[in-house]
Structures are given as C-alpha cells and as structure tokens.
Amino acid sequence: MxxxxxxxxxxxxxxxxxxxxxxxxxxxxxxxxxxxxxxxxxxxxxxxxxxxxxxxxxxxxxxxxxxxxxxxxxxxxxxxxxxxxxxxxxxxxxxxMLLSAMGNPLPFPVYWDKILLNASQVTNPSIDPLREPMETRVSLGSKPKRLEIENGILKTKLPVNLQLNVPIMFSAMSYGSISKNAHESLARAATELGTYYNTGEGGLHEDFYKYGSNTIVQVASGRFGVHSGYLMAGSAIEIKMGQGAKPGIGGHLPSGKVKEDVSRTRMIPMGSDAISPAPHHDIYSIEDLRQLVYSLKEATRYTKPVFVKIAAVHNVAAIASGIARSGADVIVIDGFRGGTGAAPTRIRDNVGIPIELALAAVDQRLRDEGIRNDVSVVVAGSIRCASDAVKAIALGADACYIGTAALLALGCHLCRDCHSGKCNWGIATQRPELVKRLNPEIGYKRLVNLVSAWDHEIKEMMGGMGINAIDSLRGNRLMLRGVGINEKELQILGIKHAGE
Amino acid sequence: MKKVFAIEEFCLACHLCEYNCAFSHSGMKDMVKAYKSGFQPARIQVEESGEINFALNCRHCSDPVCMKACITGSISRGEDGVIRVDTNKCVGCWTCVMTCPYGAVVRGRGDRKVALKCDLCTESGNTPACVEGCPNRALVFEERGDD
Known part of the structure; x- marks a missing residue:
C-alpha cells in the first residue's frame, strides 16, 4: 500500500x-x-x-x-x-462507481420546512382531540364516481380498498436489504397498528405469510420471489417502476447478502448477485403497464388493489395521469430524498425532484383531469415527522410511506453505510451475529410507539385547524402557507405565501 | 419462583450483564469509581462458542449441590427460594465452586476470598441488574414453574 x-x-x-x-x-x-x-x-x-x-x-x-x-x-x-x-x-x-446508502444528504431545499400550517382563532373553533372524536382512518384505492342507492340499499359495487387506521405505512424495504428481524418488526408493528408494511422486491419470507392481511407485496423489475402464492398472500400488490433514491436504474443486492434464506425467498441461487434491471422489460408504455396491472388483478381474482410506485421525476404529473388511466388503484410517488440500501452516489444525489413539488403537481393534474377519485396518492421519500405527514395530506396525499423514520425507530443512526452489509444495529445486514442485535420484540414495540405518537400529533394539528377528519384535510391547501419561497414555487405547490 | 433466564437467540455477547452485576454488588453509586476500587467478579458469565452465546448465572436449584457440599453451612436457601452465601461464615474452601454443575459460583478476589453467587439482587429489591441493563432483552426475570 x-x-x-x-x-x-x-x-x-x-x-x-x-x-x-x-x-x-x-x-x-x-x-x-x-x-x-x-x-x-x-x-x-x-x-x-x-x-x-x-x-x-x-x-x-x-x-x-x-x-x-x-x-x-x-x-x-x-x-x-x-x-x-x-x-x-x-x-x-x-x-x-461510488456507492452510497440512505437518502440524499445534500443541502437541497426541504419544502416541508418552508410550509406553515394554519390554526383556528376566534371565528372558527378548534377541536380538542382528547375530548372529541378525531378520525385519522384512511381508505386507499379507487373510489366510485357516484353511488347508486335503491330503496335505501347501496347498489354500486365498491372497488376493493385498503383500510388504514393511521395515514402512515411502512415503505418497501426488501428482505435482503434489511434483516429478517427488521422485517418481523415491521410486519408485527403494521399488524398492531392496523396499517401496512411493504415486502420490497425481495419476496416474502415463509415465516411472514401470517401477517398477510397487513402486507403489501411488491413486484419489481427483477420479479424476485414472485409466484401466485406470494401475490395472494398480501392485501395489495405494488408494481415498482422506480425508486426515489435511484430513479432510472435498477437494484443490486450483492451476492454476499444472498444467504440461504434470502436465496430461497427470492427464488435465486445462493451467493448470486440479485440484479433488478433498470426497466421492466415488458413495460415500455402506459398500455404495457396496464397489461401488468390487469395480469396481477386477474391472477388475484380482482381481490387486491394494485399500487404503482414511481420516482418523482420531471414529468411526474403526466406520468401519474397515465398510471391513473392504466387501471392502477393507488399511485405511489417517491421523492428524491427517499432512502435506499445502496445506490450510485451520483444518481442518489442528483436525480429526481422533491416530493413536495411532485405531489402538488400530481394532485393538481389528476384533479384538473377529473380522475383524482380513480386513484389514491401515497407519498414517500423523506416524510420525517407528523407535521410533514399533515402537510403532505393537505397538499393532496391520501397517505404516507415512511422508511427512514421507521428504521430510526429500530435503532438506525443514519450512518449511511448500509451497502457494506455490516450494520451494527442489525438492520441492513444478513450476518447472523449482527441480525440478532435487533430483537423484534423490542423493535416492533418501538415502531408502534413511533407511529402512535405521530398519530396523536396529527390529531392535535388537525384539531388546531378545526378539522376532525383526515378526509377534510386532504388537498385542503388553504391550510398551508409558504415562507421564504418564490412565486413559481408557490404556484407549483398551489399555496399562498404567509401573510396572504 | 422468578429466576433469570437467558434468551440465546438475542444475546450479543456484549458482556454488559457482567459489568452491571459487578457494579450493582459493589454497593457504590458510580460505575467508574466502583471499577477503580476493584470490581469483585461478576456472578453471571457470558458463555461463548462460535455463534452461540448466552449469559449464565445460578439456577437456584431445588436440590442445590453447593449447599450440600458447603463445609461451613454458609450456603442456605431463604424463604423466598433464593440460595445465598453467608460471606461471614464462608472460609473460601471453594468446594461449592467445584460442585456447581453450572459453574455459577465464583471466587471473590482480594481481601474477600469468599464464594460469590447470584442473589437475584434481592438486597436492592430491584429487578436483577443483569436483566435491567441487558441492551437486547436477552435476559428475562420471570416465573417458569419448578425446575
């Protein structure tokens, strides 16, 4: 040397x-x-x-x-x-190439920190969530355009929806990129909270089929671990087209992490690199996407809503409009600050756009085109706290995915060394002596605490605005004001400046 | 009776239980000070072999051989079922150390050449220090019926 x-x-x-x-x-x-x-x-x-x-x-x-x-x-x-x-x-x-992990750490503007919430004063009463009922339940999926009722009985057949007790879900993190104990913690927490966790593209470990009613199974470009039993096991299916941390490229789980269990779950040989191609090789248009959406719906007898997840990129509103027309029930938009277990540094730090702008643009476009009710919109990519979630919902999101925040609850200290596979906290590793450092019994409880705490805060903030149901907050941009941002940014966000 | 049980699956072999045990039995308020004034050996030991490790302490057997073997009658069972050593009576012959099938009795150091063993922290009245301080809940203090 x-x-x-x-x-x-x-x-x-x-x-x-x-x-x-x-x-x-x-x-x-x-x-x-x-x-x-x-x-x-x-x-x-x-x-x-x-x-x-x-x-x-x-x-x-x-x-x-x-x-x-x-x-x-x-x-x-x-x-x-x-x-x-x-x-x-x-x-x-x-x-x-340089590799990095977790979300973009560069000092790009965080629009959540430039948006302020409203509160009731004098002319409209605020609500105390400790004394009055407060609703944070969300249902995700397509909503009927109109309801037909005959003799007091609902005639319209309602599309399948997912019911969430809280507007927070755990985002896709594959078994392989994170440990089995981390997955177990997420699965058990989602079950206790009445929400959902996402398998990521690594398949579903046989031990976790029992949490299926709180699981979203992912189908990504590598199709790892996808079979009919897997599709039927979850409550919804997510097609991953892109990821906020690395838009436009695929994934690579290094062979060192493909141990026996991961290999069986992913249905690939032990010790082989698990490479997800950059595109889905069967999707080159919205029509192709529609075929996959309906193949998955057909394979699951139309019992599961289908999510389509994309990275927030320049033309996100037009892409989302296409997805809404492809038959998808939920659009997931992942912002450029979203996390990853490994991504090329230059891509992570320079590709994509902020989730706040993408969300505002997508919600507006879908509303303008009269198709907002055909889909739910879920946002991901650095929802850091309850107020980020409230602002996201007021900007038009139906619910949020949290990944990094969930890992923090499990002990992650954001050292951003996931790609080494030597995570000292037992999260982003497959080494047995490290995996055992994360006791799911402790982990799931901490996740439940985190999300419950956020839910209390969401209710408190809604109450302050005089709103008692999260449905009344959704897309309610009058509750938001910008500070220190320019006219164009305000226009895209669809909000007024503070003082207006 | 409630005893300390190890959950091998979650033991990190960090050995913190040993230090928490030694500190708690030092009777001092500060761990650094206790260390500097000379820790007595811990009454719990982490057993390690390859990937398998767990902490082991006195099982408070229903038919304790250490008690039978003790030449001075300094080992006795309290009404609470806890096996204790009366260090005033102990002469440090180490018969108990040799007979304990778990290796759970240890030899005191320095001017206290007496047998030391887990007393489940009954003097402090708290949850045993090893259990309290385990960072991964690999030690539990619970009732699991007769052994």
Whole structure:
C-alpha cells in the first residue's frame, strides 16, 4: 500500500478516566475500530473503519465515548469540498462507481420546512382531540364516481380498498436489504397498528405469510420471489417502476447478502448477485403497464388493489395521469430524498425532484383531469415527522410511506453505510451475529410507539385547524402557507405565501 | 419462583450483564469509581462458542449441590427460594465452586476470598441488574414453574 490518500472521516474520543475496559465497544464494532491492549490495560482505536454508527457510544456503560468529525481538513475550498476531493481519490484508486446508502444528504431545499400550517382563532373553533372524536382512518384505492342507492340499499359495487387506521405505512424495504428481524418488526408493528408494511422486491419470507392481511407485496423489475402464492398472500400488490433514491436504474443486492434464506425467498441461487434491471422489460408504455396491472388483478381474482410506485421525476404529473388511466388503484410517488440500501452516489444525489413539488403537481393534474377519485396518492421519500405527514395530506396525499423514520425507530443512526452489509444495529445486514442485535420484540414495540405518537400529533394539528377528519384535510391547501419561497414555487405547490 | 433466564437467540455477547452485576454488588453509586476500587467478579458469565452465546448465572436449584457440599453451612436457601452465601461464615474452601454443575459460583478476589453467587439482587429489591441493563432483552426475570 502506497500513499494513504483517504483519511478517516471520524475520530474516537475516549475519556480514559471513565473507561472501565469492559470492551463492549470492541465487541460491538463490526468495523473493528476498538481494540484492547493487554500490556498497558488500555482501550485503543483505529478509526479507518469508523462509520459513526454510534453503536459503541450507545452501549458504553460509563459514557466514556464520543465520535466526532476528524478535525484534519484539507485546505478550505468552497468549490472543492473535502468530500468531493476524497471521492475523486477513491475513484482514482478503485476505478469504480461510488456507492452510497440512505437518502440524499445534500443541502437541497426541504419544502416541508418552508410550509406553515394554519390554526383556528376566534371565528372558527378548534377541536380538542382528547375530548372529541378525531378520525385519522384512511381508505386507499379507487373510489366510485357516484353511488347508486335503491330503496335505501347501496347498489354500486365498491372497488376493493385498503383500510388504514393511521395515514402512515411502512415503505418497501426488501428482505435482503434489511434483516429478517427488521422485517418481523415491521410486519408485527403494521399488524398492531392496523396499517401496512411493504415486502420490497425481495419476496416474502415463509415465516411472514401470517401477517398477510397487513402486507403489501411488491413486484419489481427483477420479479424476485414472485409466484401466485406470494401475490395472494398480501392485501395489495405494488408494481415498482422506480425508486426515489435511484430513479432510472435498477437494484443490486450483492451476492454476499444472498444467504440461504434470502436465496430461497427470492427464488435465486445462493451467493448470486440479485440484479433488478433498470426497466421492466415488458413495460415500455402506459398500455404495457396496464397489461401488468390487469395480469396481477386477474391472477388475484380482482381481490387486491394494485399500487404503482414511481420516482418523482420531471414529468411526474403526466406520468401519474397515465398510471391513473392504466387501471392502477393507488399511485405511489417517491421523492428524491427517499432512502435506499445502496445506490450510485451520483444518481442518489442528483436525480429526481422533491416530493413536495411532485405531489402538488400530481394532485393538481389528476384533479384538473377529473380522475383524482380513480386513484389514491401515497407519498414517500423523506416524510420525517407528523407535521410533514399533515402537510403532505393537505397538499393532496391520501397517505404516507415512511422508511427512514421507521428504521430510526429500530435503532438506525443514519450512518449511511448500509451497502457494506455490516450494520451494527442489525438492520441492513444478513450476518447472523449482527441480525440478532435487533430483537423484534423490542423493535416492533418501538415502531408502534413511533407511529402512535405521530398519530396523536396529527390529531392535535388537525384539531388546531378545526378539522376532525383526515378526509377534510386532504388537498385542503388553504391550510398551508409558504415562507421564504418564490412565486413559481408557490404556484407549483398551489399555496399562498404567509401573510396572504 | 422468578429466576433469570437467558434468551440465546438475542444475546450479543456484549458482556454488559457482567459489568452491571459487578457494579450493582459493589454497593457504590458510580460505575467508574466502583471499577477503580476493584470490581469483585461478576456472578453471571457470558458463555461463548462460535455463534452461540448466552449469559449464565445460578439456577437456584431445588436440590442445590453447593449447599450440600458447603463445609461451613454458609450456603442456605431463604424463604423466598433464593440460595445465598453467608460471606461471614464462608472460609473460601471453594468446594461449592467445584460442585456447581453450572459453574455459577465464583471466587471473590482480594481481601474477600469468599464464594460469590447470584442473589437475584434481592438486597436492592430491584429487578436483577443483569436483566435491567441487558441492551437486547436477552435476559428475562420471570416465573417458569419448578425446575
């Protein structure tokens, strides 16, 4: 090894006065940063593998540890950031594409933070959700244009809809990209909450068929793990056309993660790379998409709503209009800040558009074309908290998917090293000794707590606006005002500026 | 009676139970201070072999061999079913250490050369420290009927 161009990103600060040499940090670090020196009875560190996952800090019984940015800096340059320089060094060494994980970390505008909610004062009463009924149930799917009632009996045949107790679902994260224990936590939490989790494109593990009434099964370009039993097992089917973190490209589960169980679930040989092609090779038009939508409906005897998920890209409104006409029941739009287990860095950080703008554009387009009731709209791609969800619903979404927030509940510290497969929190890994670190008994409860807490907050915010049902909030853009954004952005979002 | 049980499936082999045990029995308020004044050995041990690991402590047997073997009568069963060592009577002959089929009795260090074993933290009245501090709920304190 010649010159060491790349310096560690982080350093370990250890208070030797507090360290009791219990070696928990050493045992818990899959990157082998910490080590014990017997001669001097002291803990030492080599930070070159440190990803700042905070596992050691969280388990240190005497709070002797802190991880901080490496104070070593290249000469300041507003154009060439340290990170860019290091990335070029890395590529000069490897000759390969850069890989990254989780959502886009760059400082693009977050429109949720530039939108403010309304509240009732004097002329209209606010509602106290602790004293009065408050409705956050949502039904997803196509709604009939009109209802025919004969002698007090409903004659119209209602399309199949999914019933959610909360307007939050867990987004698609495949078994393979995340561990079995993470999947079990999501499945059990969705069941207890009365909502849904999504299998992602990795198939459904045989142990999880029992959670089928709270499962959305995904069909993606690789068709991994798809068979008739799988399609029938879930409550809905999602066709994944694109993903916010990596629009326009497929997926790649490295062979190292394709262990026995993953291989059986995905129906591919053990130790083979699981490569999802960039396009669905049978879909080159809305008409082709319609064929797949109806093939899936036919295969499931028209008992399951079909979702179509796309990444938010430049022409999203027109694409969504096509999807609504393809027979899909739900359109899922995934914004450019959405997470991933692995994506080429340049794609993750530079492709796609913000979910706020995409959602506003899609909802408006569908309304203008009179087809908004034919589909439900679900948004994903960095819904970070209850107020993001409330703003999304007021912009026109029926419900939200959360992925990153759900992983945070399971212990994720957003170190963005998922693609290494060495997740110290037992989430994005298939190594048995790491997977067991996530106890689903603890994990599912934390997910239930998180979503229940959000639901309380959603009700509180709705109550403040004098709204007692989430259906009255949907598309109610008068409840939103923009701050610090320009005329064009306000126009696309369909909202007024604060003070107007 | 309620006992400590290990759930092997979720044991991380982090050994925190051992440190929490030693700290809780030190009678001190600060873990760093307790460590510096010399921890006694933990009364729970993580057994490790390859991918399998779990923490093991006294099973509080219904027919305890350690109690039968004790030459000074310092091991007894309380009314609550907990097997305890009277460290004032113990002479440190280690017969109990040799007879315990689980290896759950350990030898005290320094000026306390007496047998030490799990007392389920009954003195503190709290949930056993090993259970309380386990980061992955791989130790549980529960009633599972007679052994």
């Amino acid at each position: 010649g010159i060491n161009y790349i310096q560690p990103g982080f350093i370990v600060l250890r208070d030797q006065n507090r360290c009791i040499r219990c070696r928990v940090c050493e045992r818990q670090c899959s990157n082998e940063v910490h080590r014990y020196d017997e001669d001097d009875n002291i803990m030492l560190a080599d930070e070159s593998g440190c990803v700042d996952c905070q596992r050691c800090v969280s388990l240190c019984p005497t709070h002797a540890l802190a991880i901080t940015e490496n104070p070593n800096h290249l000469r300041q340059n507003a154009n060439w950031s340290n990170q860019l320089i290091y990335e070029n060094y890395r590529q000069a060494e490897s000759g390969g």
